[in-house]
Amino acid sequence: MRKILLLSLLIFSVTLRAEEFKILFVNTESIKIGKRSCVAGDVFSDSEKIYWKDTKQAMKVISLASHKQYIFVKEDFKHRKMKSAKDFIMKNNRLSTRGSGSLTSVRAQLGGMIYWLNPTLVTLDYELDDNEFFFFQIGDRTLALEMDGSQLILDERIWGDGDRMPIEADLYIEYADGEKELVSSGVLIIPLPDVLRKKR
Numbered sequence: 001m002r003k004i005l006l007l008s009l010l011i012f013s014v015t016l017r018a019e020e021f022k023i024l025f026v027n028t029e030s031i032k033i034g035k036r037s038c039v040a041g042d043v044f045s046d047s048e049k050i051y052w053k054d055t056k057q058a059m060k061v062i063s064l065a066s067h068k069q070y071i072f073v074k075e076d077f078k079h080r081k082m083k084s085a086k087d088f089i090m091k092n093n094r095l096s097t098r099g100s101g102s103l104t105s106v107r108a109q110l111g112g113m114i115y116w117l118n119p120t121l122v123t124l125d126y127e128l129d130d131n132e133f134f135f136f137q138i139g140d141r142t143l144a145l146e147m148d149g150s151q152l153i154l155d156e157r158i159w160g161d162g163d164r165m166p167i168e169a170d171l172y173i174e175y176a177d178g179e180k181e182l183v184s185s186g187v188l189i190i191p192l193p194d195v196l197r198k199k200r
Contacts, residue, residue: 008030012152013198018034018045018046018047019045019062019064019065019086019089020043020044020045020046020063020064020065020068021042021043021044021045021046021061021062021064021065021085022041022042022060022061022062022064023038023039023041023042023043023044023060023061024040024059024062024069025040025059025060025061025117025194026038026039026040026057026058026059026060026196027057027058027059027117027193027194027195028054028057028149028196029054029123030127031050031051031052031053031057031058031059032050032051033048033049033050033051034048034049038071043064044085044188045085046084046086046089047084047085047086048084048085048086048092049083050072050076050077050083050084050085052074052078054074054196055074055075055078056073056074056075056134056192056193056196057073057074057181057196058071058072058073058074058115058117058192059071060063060072060117060120061085068121068123068151069120069121069123069151070085070088070089070123071115071116071117071192072085072088072153073115073192076115080089093128096111096136099145102126103126103173103181103183105124105126106124106125106126106171106183106184107183107184109122109123109124109125110122110171110184110187112184112186112188113186113187113188113189113190114154114187114189114190115190116158116189116191116192116193117191117194118155118156118191118194119153119154119155119156120153120154121148121151121152121154122152122154123150123151123152124150124151124152125150126150127150128147128173129175129176130176131176132173132174132175132176133145133146133147133173133174134147134152134171134172134173134174134183135172135173135174135188136158136169136170136171136172136187137169137170137172138158138160138167138169139169141160143157143158158189159191164191166186166188166189166190167188168186168187168189169183169187169189170182170184170185170186170187171183171184171187195197
């Protein structure tokens, strides 16, 4: 009985441990997190409050524990009533449990909209078999997408020869036998500015 209690306490303490994130990029000079003004390269805890300024203010971060990349955007945090990275991860994890490891979970994780900073990595709870791949259908253009482990890579090729404007794309999977299946339609991809101009 005592061993079970100690094991339960150990598991509970591990789940309470703060996750740390490293800022890879921020499109403003700095961003206030907790009591500090942070820039690219700084590390912060998932429980620290993020103080946003501009609606399009955004940062790309990487979890030091899982090595997954995320894009945090003020507009998304405000809309979903999130204050910290912990809020973001908890809401995303709730989404990804629906049909875990299936194409249903991929639909949930995309959520119909992706904020884009070059490149953007989208973590999917889905493992591709050999000779399978995801691709975007953007108008009459087809774009095969690469994976980095469990993360879908969205680089600047998604814009083709056009300007970076919001676009809609349909995500498909192509199986090894050549059969194609629609995974998610009308995914809105919104490019974020690399640098925000200061307001006068």
